[in-house]
Amino acid sequence: MAGGKKVKDSEKAEPLKGAAVKELQFSIKIDISVDSVVTSIQQGSDWAVVDKWPASGLNPTNGKFGFYLPGTDELYISNFSFTPAR
Secondary structure, eight states: OBTTBOOOOOTTOOOOOTHHHHTTOOOEEEEEOSSEEEEEEEETTEEEEEEEEEOTTOOGGGSOOOOOOOTTOOOOOOSOOOOOOO
16 A cells, blocks of 8 residues: 555565565554554664555544555564554
């Protein structure tokens, strides 16, 4: 997903194995607020926004969120934490 819309996957994607998988480890942050959902990735000590979805009258804090993984893709999550807004 990008900008709240589906993005077509490459039809010739090959699964990654070995050292290549190790390079795909990221720290991500998903900020869900009343008016938007912002996804950021950690780069060094800073956070870079990779996607921002304006809610357009919806309230994302009232719903659920998940990860869309097409085909046989897999996602492993470690050190998950939830920090409620203050």
